[in-house]
Amino acid sequence: MPVRSHPLHRRWLARRRRLRKWLRPLPRRANVAKYPVIKWFADAARKRPYLWSFKRPQVLASLYAGSVLAMMPVYGLQVAIGVVLAMLVRGNLTVMIALQMITNPLTLGPIYLATHTLGQKLIGLTGYGAGASEVGTHINALVVGGIVGGLGLALVLDLTWRLIAWEARRFRGQLQALHERFDYRHHRDDGTPRDS
Numbered sequence: 001m002p003v004r005s006h007p008l009h010r011r012w013l014a015r016r017r018r019l020r021k022w023l024r025p026l027p028r029r030a031n032v033a034k035y036p037v038i039k040w041f042a043d044a045a046r047k048r049p050y051l052w053s054f055k056r057p058q059v060l061a062s063l064y065a066g067s068v069l070a071m072m073p074v075y076g077l078q079v080a081i082g083v084v085l086a087m088l089v090r091g092n093l094t095v096m097i098a099l100q101m102i103t104n105p106l107t108l109g110p111i112y113l114a115t116h117t118l119g120q121k122l123i124g125l126t127g128y129g130a131g132a133s134e135v136g137t138h139i140n141a142l143v144v145g146g147i148v149g150g151l152g153l154a155l156v157l158d159l160t161w162r163l164i165a166w167e168a169r170r171f172r173g174q175l176q177a178l179h180e181r182f183d184y185r186h187h188r189d190d191g192t193p194r195d196s
Contacts, residue, residue: 006178008175012171012175015171023094026094026097026098041084041087045083045087048087050090050091050092051086051087051091051092051093052092052093052094053092054092054095056165057090058090058091058095059091059092059095059161060158060161061089061090061091061092062086062091062092062093062095062096062099063095063099063154063157063158063161064151064154064158065085065086065089065091065096066082066085066086066091066095066096066098066099066100067099067150067153067154067157068146068147068150068151069081069082069085069096069099069100069150070099070100070102070103070150071103071111071115071145071146071147071149071150071153072142072143072146072147072150073112073115073139073142073143073146075103075108078100078103079100082096082097082099082100083096083097112142114145114149115141115146115149116138116142116145117145118144118145118148118149119140119141119143119144119145119146119148120141120145122141122144122145122148123137123140123141123144128144129141129143129144
């Protein structure tokens with residue numbers, strides 16, 4: 001049976017198609033200039049290879065910084081701040097921008113309500129963050145709740161990413177073993193195909 005018709009190879013192709021579909025609407029080096037806010041930074045972004053790297057340090061930096069930014073009360077400015085923040089923390093721009101999509105017009109109310117409630121409880125427990133006025137305390141509650149909620153979200157995403165990365169390494173190992181078995185069966189010791 002040819003390697004391309006093996007179920008493991010077909011699963012790999014399906015995974016690749018699914019990943020490309022998920023990444024299609026997000027900024028990549030090739031299409032960064034078409035995004036309204038990001039296009040102002042397109043030249044600077046193309047010159048920084050770490051913004052496009054999916055290696056562990058860049059992904060983790062973006063996961064943590066992006067999750068906190070997504071929970072902060074800066075809706076509307078998140079993408080612009082995210083681009084600058086990705087450059088500052090040397091993180092992956094695609095991951096950073098994807099995290100900013102968590103806060104959208106549909107989720108904005110529930111997220112800010114949850115971060116405000118969390119912030120109020122933390123301010124009540126610690127006393128830290130109480131403002132000079134009630135408005136100041138509410139703003140501080142949004143910020144404190146956003147930081148703590150964002151770090152909690154980042155921890156969950158970090159653990160999920162590590163699990164997915166481990167599974168992907170295991171899958172790649174199985175796929176590599178399949179290719180080696182296929183090459184071994186269809187080639188002689190001198191490297192020529194067995195059919196010739």
